[in-house]
Amino acid sequence: xxxxxxxxxxxxxxxxxxxxxxxxxxxxxxxxxxxxxxxxxxxxxxxxxxxxxxxxxxxxxxxxxxxxxxxxxxxxxxxxxxxxxxxxxxxxxxxxxxxxxxxx
Amino acid sequence: xxxxxxxxxxxxxxxxxxxxxxxxxxxxxxxxxxxxxxxxxxxxxxxxxxxxxxxxxxxxxxxxxxxxxxxxxxxxxxxxxxxxxxxxxxxxxxxxxxxxxxxxxxxxxxxxxxxxxxxxxxxxxxxxxxxxxxxxxxxxxxxxxxxxxxxxxxxxxxxxxxxxxxxxxxxxxxxxxxxxxxxxxxxxxxxxxxxxxxxxxxxxxxxxxxxxxxxxxxxxxxxxxxxxxxxxxxxxxxxxxxxxxxxxxxxxxxxxxxxxxxxxxxxxxxxxxxxxxxxxxxxxxxxxxxxxxxxxxxxxxxxxxxxxxxxxxxxxxxxxxxxxxxxxxxxxxxxxxxxxxxxxxxxxxxxxxxxxxxxxxxxxxxxxxxxxxxxxxxxxxxx
Numbered sequence: 001x002x003x004x005x006x007x008x009x010x011x012x013x014x015x016x017x018x019x020x021x022x023x024x025x026x027x028x029x030x031x032x033x034x035x036x037x038x039x040x041x042x043x044x045x046x047x048x049x050x051x052x053x054x055x056x057x058x059x060x061x062x063x064x065x066x067x068x069x070x071x072x073x074x075x076x077x078x079x080x081x082x083x084x085x086x087x088x089x090x091x092x093x094x095x096x097x098x099x100x101x102x103x104x
Numbered sequence: 105x106x107x108x109x110x111x112x113x114x115x116x117x118x119x120x121x122x123x124x125x126x127x128x129x130x131x132x133x134x135x136x137x138x139x140x141x142x143x144x145x146x147x148x149x150x151x152x153x154x155x156x157x158x159x160x161x162x163x164x165x166x167x168x169x170x171x172x173x174x175x176x177x178x179x180x181x182x183x184x185x186x187x188x189x190x191x192x193x194x195x196x197x198x199x200x201x202x203x204x205x206x207x208x209x210x211x212x213x214x215x216x217x218x219x220x221x222x223x224x225x226x227x228x229x230x231x232x233x234x235x236x237x238x239x240x241x242x243x244x245x246x247x248x249x250x251x252x253x254x255x256x257x258x259x260x261x262x263x264x265x266x267x268x269x270x271x272x273x274x275x276x277x278x279x280x281x282x283x284x285x286x287x288x289x290x291x292x293x294x295x296x297x298x299x300x301x302x303x304x305x306x307x308x309x310x311x312x313x314x315x316x317x318x319x320x321x322x323x324x325x326x327x328x329x330x331x332x333x334x335x336x337x338x339x340x341x342x343x344x345x346x347x348x349x350x351x352x353x354x355x356x357x358x359x360x361x362x363x364x365x366x367x368x369x370x371x372x373x374x375x376x377x378x379x380x381x382x383x384x385x386x387x388x389x390x391x392x393x394x395x396x397x398x399x400x401x402x403x404x405x406x407x408x409x410x411x412x413x414x415x416x417x418x419x420x421x422x423x424x425x426x427x428x429x430x431x432x433x434x435x436x437x438x439x440x441x442x443x444x445x446x447x448x449x450x451x452x453x454x455x456x457x458x459x460x461x462x463x464x465x466x467x468x469x470x471x472x473x474x475x476x477x478x479x480x481x482x483x484x485x486x487x
Contacts, residue, residue: 022141022325022454023299036411044108051224053254057106059169063107065302065355068194068244070221072252073302073361077105081352084110087328093122 023067025075026050028060041066107185107354109317109328121154127338127451128158134290135159135337136427139297140455141325142165146348147464149327156470159334162289162427163460164461165279166297168244169196169453170425171380175413176272177202180241181210182409190216190233192226193241200452204413208359223255223269230259232266239268239402247299247390249273250364253371256393259407261401268402271393274378276300277308280387284316284375289427295330296322298352314448320357373395381415381449382422419448423458431458432474438462 037052043066052058052100055071064071134168137143143163145387146152147347165171184188191207196221198207207329211217220226223240236339237299242252252269259267283289286336296309299320309320321338323333333351340346350356371394378390393401418436423429431450441447445460450456466472 001144023302050222051254054250054361054367056363056431063105067297067299068251069224071249072250072364073355073357074353074486075107077354080105080107080110083329083332083351083353086334087113087116087120090116090123091121092118093126 017070023065023072025063026071027063028052028058028071031060039071041071108432111269111328117327117331120328120335121185124155124331124335125158125334127342132160133338133341134162134293134392135293135295135334136162136164136289137290137295137323138164138166138276139169139295139329139459140301140453140457141299142166142295142297142323142330143332143457144455144460144464145325145327147460147468148184149465150467151327151330153379153467153469154473155334155354156434159338161215162291163424163430163457164294164377165283165380165383165425165428165466166245166276166300167425167450167453167457168248168274168447169200169281170340170421170456171382172200172272172449173379173381174201174203174412174415175379177207178204178410178413179408180239180270181207183239183241184215184217186406188237190218190236191241192218192229192238194219194221195242196453196455197241197243198477199446200262200449201416203412220487223251223257227255227259227264227267231262231266232362237266239267239270239406241270241272243272245274245276245297245300245305246368249368249372250361253364253367256371256397256400260397264400268405269393270390270402272373273372273391273422273428273483274380275374275389275391277304277311277348279380279383280312281316282383282386282389282424284318286311286426291318291427292341293346295322295333295337295478296320296348298322298329298356301350301352301356301360303364304363305365306350306356306358313348317346319349321345321349323351324352330389347444362419370394373413380425382425403480414449419423421448421450421458422452430474431461432465432471434458438475449483474485 026041029040031039039052051070058074063075065073110134111399209215226240321333323329323336372391373394374388375390375392377385377387379385420434441451446452450458
């Protein structure tokens, strides 16, 4: 058995990037095969070839949601900006965090 | 716009938490986050503690690896043990304990088991190695099903004779309705899964609102997404106006992804009923391969052998998946069952609730409180 602390780190690596239901935003760098809709995308710094079969409207430079080698949706930049705008207008309150010291 | 860092701004998160606390007042709201990805994000970013005690999160069944009954995994293992077969599947599935062993263990004994990132990789294995029958062990919710659908159609187009799919795709909404029907879990509202809804669309959640009067806010996966969703949901509950709201607007449309839905329609039928771990048989909750594609369906082409699956003794995965009990209520949690040597499926998967609590819970006051109620404090000193 690994010591507990290392164990945690090891499992984090195991639970790393290839999570099943997790989809990650990636940017289309190049559409390599127009007919079978293959494209190279940059997913957090790693390039990978994926299929654009589910998003025929996607073009180079678009951000898409990547899941098991497929783009699921083209991300809507305007909607993302609107969400951020709503968030940035939220006013600070004087609520106490956690109601107590969480490190106790 | 990078779609990640913008949604992790700590200052905005603090303000949002303040707003949520103010909105909640002294009441505790019980919200179910359906998706396992959300469960992990809530723990990973420490949001569980920050929202406690205003928000009590109930973890839902949205972890495809966890809800797959042992029997189905045993069947996949039986396929893998056939020397003519190469079994391909996602990494998450490899270490889930079956009745006797895991896929990793049978691979160590010489069975041909390969981990793939995409079903198209499994298809490529079949094309490049015609001497083996490649069986793709397909699992996942509606998020993953379109990828399998495209792969099946591609196999048909290429006329591949050595590629089969063992289809275990499931539908999320019937499971949620099942949980609401059994009525054992008290829930004030739902944080809806962003990626499943990207495919099925926001309007698919209408029955939960119309028939059960529970609000649904479909959320993204970054901390600000989750906090904003909690805020929106609490406001809905307070105003007693349940509806389907979309927080994850950059990806979720009302009608979902019609192309993906169309491809699924072409390839899958809805099963009469399908078994879920912990929940039992749920009507109309699974996908099966359509008759036109029967030649690529492992269940029809290779006889089904397994009839009885054995759940690990002492494991409470089922209750955890229903949201009835917490991972720390399990006698095995963190003792015999850890992510290195998982006993139950919820500890294996990168979306399982037990794995989330184990990996990130050591920072969490809420988890420590839960553990303290169960075990004598002196055993916790190393934490």
